[in-house]
Amino acid sequence: MTNLAPSEVVQAQAWTANDMTATSNWKFLWPSNWKSEVEALESWAKQQNNPIENLTQESVATPEFDQLANQIQHEIEHGSGVTWIHGEESLSKSTLNLLFLKLSLAMGNTIDTYGRLYGILDTGKDYTSEAIPVSQTNAPTGVHTDSSQRTVQPKILGLCCLTPAVEGGKSKIVSAAQVHENLRKTAPQKLEILYNNYIRDLVTPGSDKNIKSILENCFPIFEYSNEKLSIRYMRYWIEKGHQRVNQPLSKEVLKALDILDKELNSAENTLSFYMNSGDMVFVDNTKVLHDRDGFIDTPDQKRVYTRVWID
Numbered sequence: 001m002t003n004l005a006p007s008e009v010v011q012a013q014a015w016t017a018n019d020m021t022a023t024s025n026w027k028f029l030w031p032s033n034w035k036s037e038v039e040a041l042e043s044w045a046k047q048q049n050n051p052i053e054n055l056t057q058e059s060v061a062t063p064e065f066d067q068l069a070n071q072i073q074h075e076i077e078h079g080s081g082v083t084w085i086h087g088e089e090s091l092s093k094s095t096l097n098l099l100f101l102k103l104s105l106a107m108g109n110t111i112d113t114y115g116r117l118y119g120i121l122d123t124g125k126d127y128t129s130e131a132i133p134v135s136q137t138n139a140p141t142g143v144h145t146d147s148s149q150r151t152v153q154p155k156i157l158g159l160c161c162l163t164p165a166v167e168g169g170k171s172k173i174v175s176a177a178q179v180h181e182n183l184r185k186t187a188p189q190k191l192e193i194l195y196n197n198y199i200r201d202l203v204t205p206g207s208d209k210n211i212k213s214i215l216e217n218c219f220p221i222f223e224y225s226n227e228k229l230s231i232r233y234m235r236y237w238i239e240k241g242h243q244r245v246n247q248p249l250s251k252e253v254l255k256a257l258d259i260l261d262k263e264l265n266s267a268e269n270t271l272s273f274y275m276n277s278g279d280m281v282f283v284d285n286t287k288v289l290h291d292r293d294g295f296i297d298t299p300d301q302k303r304v305y306t307r308v309w310i311d
Contacts, residue, residue, distance in 0.1 A: 004195070007184065009229065014177035017269060026082045027083075028083060030085070041099060041102060042095055044060045052101060060102070062102055065106070073106075076283065080288075082271070085279065087161075089277040091278060096306075097117055097162075101117060111311050142236060142261075142291060144234035144289055147309070149204040150200070150216070150217050154311065158280065159305050161277055166296055166298050166301050170293045171275055171281065172291040173289065173290050176289060178269055179269060183260070190256040190259050191256075194256055197218045199242050200219075228286075228287075
């Protein structure tokens, strides 16, 4: 029998959409004197050939934003696992990216698998016909955590809105703990199945994408370790991985994934919101899943976000 995470531990991490809308602990504003620290960042950047690559936590003193980063990190590690920073729309994209990275560096080291900062926008490609991240398309992503590679697991995922979509693109987040506890009550046998190991297809830059590597890229959806529940999930890459190695998923497993997806997409579990230019979101990528609606670009306005992975 699978050793499930203790209910009392998981319940302490769980929240519903109503729980989140009833509190503001996860919402933050920029410091009142943000302009002086942003100007210092801009002044430093003008002296650099590549400010994004050269920036370190010590490059520019930003004590107010560092304090904000500490508050964000505390909510991520000891609270809901979700933070939303309402920003300023007046800054240039380059300055927003620099500030976004500075906040990120105050919380840990960036994982540079896709670069320190990774642009999220529709490239006109189709993730179902070539091995690319869904983030390079305008399709709905499906509820997921970031990274399908076993050896690369960001602790914190950050997103910065540079330009919102003209239509669509609503952000969605879900508590893995809440979903886990709902499944414990309604489908405990299916929950046990989700603790098993599953193969994922490999799309990460620099990874070997041969059959041997894909077979080794195998790990659980739910896992309980060090008194903490964690989740790693994106259904498409699980199904694709098993298909590529000719190990199709059983009907029982597919049913378990269907039940998981139903909970992940439940309105009661899903916190939805639109991000504006300058807004940033940081979440615990091990206990909070995210999604976005499909969106529409126009020639005059293209949805552009920046992503960071933090170890």
